[in-house]
Amino acid sequence: MDRPLPTLSDVAQRAGVSYATADRVVNARGGVAEKSASRVRAAIEELGYVRNLAAANLSQQRHYRFVAVLPGGDNAFFKRMRALLEEASDRLRTDRVTLTIDTVEAFDAPALCARLQALGTEGVDGLALVGSDDARVLSAIADLRARGIPVLALVSDVPGADRNGYVGIDNSVAGRTAGRLVVLAHGGRAGRVLPVVGALSARDHADRLAGFGAVVRPQLDLAPVIEGRDRKGRVAKRVAAALQADPGITAIYSAGAGNAGLIKVLESLPRDRPRPIVVLHELVPHSRRALERGLIDIVIDQRPEDAVARVVEGLRLLADKRELARTDPILPTIYLADNLPASDTSQKGETSP
Amino acid sequence: MDRPLPTLSDVAQRAGVSYATADRVVNARGGVAEKSASRVRAAIEELGYVRNLAAANLSQQRHYRFVAVLPGGDNAFFKRMRALLEEASDRLRTDRVTLTIDTVEAFDAPALCARLQALGTEGVDGLALVGSDDARVLSAIADLRARGIPVLALVSDVPGADRNGYVGIDNSVAGRTAGRLVVLAHGGRAGRVLPVVGALSARDHADRLAGFGAVVRPQLDLAPVIEGRDRKGRVAKRVAAALQADPGITAIYSAGAGNAGLIKVLESLPRDRPRPIVVLHELVPHSRRALERGLIDIVIDQRPEDAVARVVEGLRLLADKRELARTDPILPTIYLADNLPASDTSQKGETSP
DNA sequence: GCAATTTTGATAGACGTCAATCAAAATAAT
DNA sequence: ATTATTTTGATTGACGTCTATCAAAATTGC
Numbered sequence: 166m167d168r169p170l171p172t173l174s175d176v177a178q179r180a181g182v183s184y185a186t187a188d189r190v191v192n193a194r195g196g197v198a199e200k201s202a203s204r205v206r207a208a209i210e211e212l213g214y215v216r217n218l219a220a221a222n223l224s225q226q227r228h229y230r231f232v233a234v235l236p237g238g239d240n241a242f243f244k245r246m247r248a249l250l251e252e253a254s255d256r257l258r259t260d261r262v263t264l265t266i267d268t269v270e271a272f273d274a275p276a277l278c279a280r281l282q283a284l285g286t287e288g289v290d291g292l293a294l295v296g297s298d299d300a301r302v303l304s305a306i307a308d309l310r311a312r313g314i315p316v317l318a319l320v321s322d323v324p325g326a327d328r329n330g331y332v333g334i335d336n337s338v339a340g341r342t343a344g345r346l347v348v349l350a351h352g353g354r355a356g357r358v359l360p361v362v363g364a365l366s367a368r369d370h371a372d373r374l375a376g377f378g379a380v381v382r383p384q385l386d387l388a389p390v391i392e393g394r395d396r397k398g399r400v401a402k403r404v405a406a407a408l409q410a411d412p413g414i415t416a417i418y419s420a421g422a423g424n425a426g427l428i429k430v431l432e433s434l435p436r437d438r439p440r441p442i443v444v445l446h447e448l449v450p451h452s453r454r455a456l457e458r459g460l461i462d463i464v465i466d467q468r469p470e471d472a473v474a475r476v477v478e479g480l481r482l483l484a485d486k487r488e489l490a491r492t493d494p495i496l497p498t499i500y501l502a503d504n505l506p507a508s509d510t511s512q513k514g515e516t517s518p
Numbered sequence: 519m520d521r522p523l524p525t526l527s528d529v530a531q532r533a534g535v536s537y538a539t540a541d542r543v544v545n546a547r548g549g550v551a552e553k554s555a556s557r558v559r560a561a562i563e564e565l566g567y568v569r570n571l572a573a574a575n576l577s578q579q580r581h582y583r584f585v586a587v588l589p590g591g592d593n594a595f596f597k598r599m600r601a602l603l604e605e606a607s608d609r610l611r612t613d614r615v616t617l618t619i620d621t622v623e624a625f626d627a628p629a630l631c632a633r634l635q636a637l638g639t640e641g642v643d644g645l646a647l648v649g650s651d652d653a654r655v656l657s658a659i660a661d662l663r664a665r666g667i668p669v670l671a672l673v674s675d676v677p678g679a680d681r682n683g684y685v686g687i688d689n690s691v692a693g694r695t696a697g698r699l700v701v702l703a704h705g706g707r708a709g710r711v712l713p714v715v716g717a718l719s720a721r722d723h724a725d726r727l728a729g730f731g732a733v734v735r736p737q738l739d740l741a742p743v744i745e746g747r748d749r750k751g752r753v754a755k756r757v758a759a760a761l762q763a764d765p766g767i768t769a770i771y772s773a774g775a776g777n778a779g780l781i782k783v784l785e786s787l788p789r790d791r792p793r794p795i796v797v798l799h800e801l802v803p804h805s806r807r808a809l810e811r812g813l814i815d816i817v818i819d820q821r822p823e824d825a826v827a828r829v830v831e832g833l834r835l836l837a838d839k840r841e842l843a844r845t846d847p848i849l850p851t852i853y854l855a856d857n858l859p860a861s862d863t864s865q866k867g868e869t870s871p
Numbered sequence: 872g873c874a875a876t877t878t879t880g881a882t883a884g885a886c887g888t889c890a891a892t893c894a895a896a897a898t899a900a901t
Numbered sequence: 902a903t904t905a906t907t908t909t910g911a912t913t914g915a916c917g918t919c920t921a922t923c924a925a926a927a928t929t930g931c
Contacts, residue, residue: 169579170614172917183880192919198878198928215611219572220917223886226522256843258568261523341856349815349854352705353792380856439706462702470844474827490609491823493859499852501702503694503733506846525887536910545889551898551908573887576916 171212180208191216218485228261231480232284233319234294236271240422241449242469243295246320249473257477264477274299281305284314291315291480293332296323298368315483317476320467321369329483332475334467335494336369340376340420342497343444346463347377347416348384350442356415357386359407359441363395363421373420373446388414397426405430408441419445428455448500456502464500471495524565533561544569571838581614584833585637586672587647589624593748593775594802595822596648599673602826610830617830627652634658637667644668644833646685649676651721668836670829673820674722682836685828687820688847689722693729693773695850696797699816700730700769701737703795709768710739712760712794716748716774726773726799741767750779758783761794772798781808801853809855817853824848 177187182201189197190205197205208214221227233250235243247266254264267284269277277294278301284292285308292309296302296318306326309316315329322331347358358381362370378387388411393400400423408414408430419427424445434440443461445452455461472495479489530540535554542550543558550558561567574580586603588596600619607617620637622630630647631654637645638661645662649655649671659679662669668682675684700711711734715723731740741764746753753776761767761783772780777798787793796814798805808814825848832842 170581174917185880185882186878188919189879194920196878201879217576217614217917218612219614220576220886221919223570223573223576223888223916224918224920226886228523253843256840259571259838259840261570261572338857342854345854345856346702349699349703349795350705352703352707354705376856442702471824474831474844478827485612487612491827496851496857496859498849501695501698503698503729504691504849506849527887538910538912539908541889542909547890549908554909570887573916574889576886576918577888577890579916 170217171214173214173216176205176208176212176214179212180204222261229263229290229481229484230288231262231264231477231484232267232289232292233264233476234267234269234277234280234284234292235319236295237268238271240271241451242422242447242467245449246469246473249469250476253473253477262481272297274301277302278305281309285309285312289314290484291317293317293319293476293480295320296326296328297321298324302326315480317479317483319472319476324368330479330489330492331494332472332479333495334497336372337376338494339446339465339467339497340373340378341380342376342499343373343418343420343463343465344377344380346499347381347418347442347444350462351385351415355385357388357411357413358416358418359388359391359404359411359414361391361393361400361404361417361419361421361427363423364392365390367421370420377418377420385416393419393421393423393426395422397423397429399423399426401426401429405433408434414441416442416444419443422447424455425451428452428460431455431460448498448505453505453508456500456505459502462501466498466500468495468498523570524567526567526569528565529558529561529567532565533557575614582616582643582834582837583641584615584617584830584837585620585642585645586617586829587620587622587630587633587637587645588672589648590621591624593624594804595775595800595820598802599822599826602822603829606826606830615834625650627654630655631658634662638662638665642667643837644670646670646672646829646833648673649679649681650674651677655679668833670832670836672825672829677721683832683842683845684847685825685832686848687850689725690729691847692799692818692820692850693726693731694733695729695852696726696771696773696816696818697730697733699852700734700771700795700797703815704738704768708738710741710764710766711769711771712741712744712757712764712767714744714746714753714757714770714772714774714780716776717745718743720774723773730771730773738769746772746774746776746779748775750776750782752776752779754779754782758786761787767794769795769797772796775800777808778804781805781813784808784813801851801858806858806861809853809858812855815854819851819853821848821851 173187174184177184180187182205186197186201187205190202235247250266257264267280269280274297282305291314302323303326306316306323306328310327318328318331320333360374362374365371388407391403391407393403404427428451431440431443444463445461446465448464448466452464456464475491482489526540527537530537533540535558539550539554540558543555588600603619610617620633622633627650635658644667655676656679659669659676659681663680671681671684673686713727715727718724741760744756744760746756757780781804784793784796797816798814799818801817801819805817809817828844835842
């Protein structure tokens with residue numbers, strides 16, 4: 166039951182050829198008669214041989230170099246993402262894997278391209294990047310792939326690019342989810358929803374809003390969309406104005422960032438009448454607090470922890486020329502005041518020695 | 519930048535001792551003067567040495583044998599879990615990891631203990647088990663741990679046991695989540711909720727119901743709890759009777775299994791008046807269909823995919839005597855009709871060669 | 872049948888670690 | 902000072918794979 170797994174020598178013996186020939190077959194070195202090759206393949210099949218990746222990598226002193234390229238700035242979500250990647254990076258050292266976290270100014274496509282180009286020549290074994298919808302980025306990715314470097318799109322997909330996979334949520338589904346929850350919270354009654362986004366030109370925001378609208382429109386009204394540019398000051402001003410102008414608003418859906426501004430407005434609302442239902446995205450310190458204080462109802466989170474775990478898993482698999490294990494989009498989590506995770510951000514393991 | 523990582527020989531050289539001495543230090547073989555030992559430790563620090571796990575495992579022909587012990591029966595959830603574990607098992611072969619899936623009759627503590635005892639002597643490198651709240655199981659786990667075998671509790675925790683970790687959701691939080699959603703769906707109006715469980719003596723069901731009640735009670739009434747024994751026939755009969763007897767029921771929360779029976783009742787409800795809000799657990803074929811057909815509103819899922827990923831990751835880390843990367847409970851996913859995952863159960867990778 | 876070519880076999884060194892052995896050196900005990 | 906003990910060094914083989922080399926054998930062409 167605990168017998169050792171077959172080695173390539175076992176395969177060679179079984180096939181009645183030398184180790185050298187078996188090696189020529191499995192490593193496609195050529196110069197092997199078809200007759201011998203097929204016997205080797207048969208032996209592999211019969212013995213259930215799988216090559217020992219550890220030994221293979223050892224013999225080649227293979228050590229993986231991965232890079233994650235994230236947008237810079239003080240965005241709370243990416244701050245968290247960066248912290249999670251750094252944690253993962255520490256753990257990976259034992260496995261001869263270096264994960265470097267690289268920062269490029271947000272929305273700066275030329276800078277991103279330059280970075281990608283540089284990485285392409287630096288002997289990187291795989292990279293994950295937060296894409297943007299730009300033709301130059303697209304071709305930079307194509308270049309990397311052409312060099313045989315695996316690329317994963319992270320958080321925001323790059324439409325049309327032949328990346329090896331996308332690690333992130335389906336924003337349209339996330340929007341529909343938000344919509345369904347808002348409808349549910351109306352319990353069949355009429356209402357009018359105020360949608361807030363960063364910019365309608367941002368792909369993820371637009372996708373969310375489209376999904377949201379598709380579910381909500383049959384049941385509820387939609388007020389004109391507010392574009393807050395992800396800046397809390399602007400969001401606060403516009404939302405306050407909209408609520409003032411339209412007392413019939415029963416719900417707010419914020420698909421973008423800058424929610425600190427929205428929360429500020431909610432804080433200042435009169436307490437004697439029911440406040441609107443509020444749904445927004447990303448669990449970050451201020452949205453968490455708002456949930457705990459009952460200022461908002463629902464936070465839809467992209468689960469950066471999951472994303473990081475999948476990026477690491479995916480890059481390793483791809484570097485070994487294996488298949489990705491999971492390619493389905495990450496499902497966003499719906500946070501209510503009652504299912505918030507423990508608040509300590511850096512949880513230690515509870516292993517015993 | 520791409521220089522090779524330091525080896526133990528480098529460490530020895532730096533410390534001014536022989537390889538043998540450095541080896542004695544890192545492998546705690548003893549017989550090393552404190553003076554030398556500390557110089558070796560300093561060198562390790564300075565060079566940032568991390569031992570090459572691949573080489574280490576290779577030299578010892580280490581190959582991991584893991585076992586997952588699941589309850590038998592035709593439970594849809596565990597069927598799915600088993601399928602997912604088998605998928606993972608296939609992928610793991612390349613890494614010299616064998617994951618065996620073992621089945622023990624549900625709720626049969628003596629049988630489970632016997633199985634665990636047997637595994638303890640078979641040279642297993644780690645196991646995951648669906649625990650039950652039983653003193654005998656508890657001591658069987660203690661035995662395994664005493665032999666140095668890592669144990670993960672899966673799906674259902676074993677209270678008081680010194681397992682290395684728990685992989686599953688927090689059922690109390692899941693119940694509270696369900697409660698909040700039901701409250702939300704009432705939009706401030708009054709209502710009465712019908713709770714359904716398998717048995718109040720089942721720990722997970724009880725936990726869920728307790729969490730649910732804590733959130734719901736301040737706002738809504740609770741009808742008497744139905745114990746359906748997780749059998750669809752019994753569930754159907756009792757729920758139908760309860761709805762008949764009490765027309766004021768505005769919501770149903772099912773914390774256990776046997777939901778096919780509940781769904782059957784919902785199907786037969788008159789279409790002309792609003793049906794109750796329905797929240798239940800586990801996304802399985804019949805609950806999925808009910809969601810798609812609008813017969814129920816919300817499914818709270820334990821994310822068996824996540825659980826499997828974490829079990830595999832965790833057992834490997836533990837077998838290498840490393841720390842668990844993630845010890846926080848899995849967050850259940852809230853499924854609505856609008857965020858159901860793609861229905862093909864066995865998604866293939868989309869890697870290119 | 873002989874030369875040219877293709878296919879095979881045998882073997883060796885490297886990767887970094889573990890595990891072991893044996894002799895040499897340093898230190899401690901008496 | 903002599904013995905006993907502890908501590909070190911040097912070395913070797915194994916793990917399974919990759920890469921390489923060189924000679925031997927089989928096959929092909931003419």
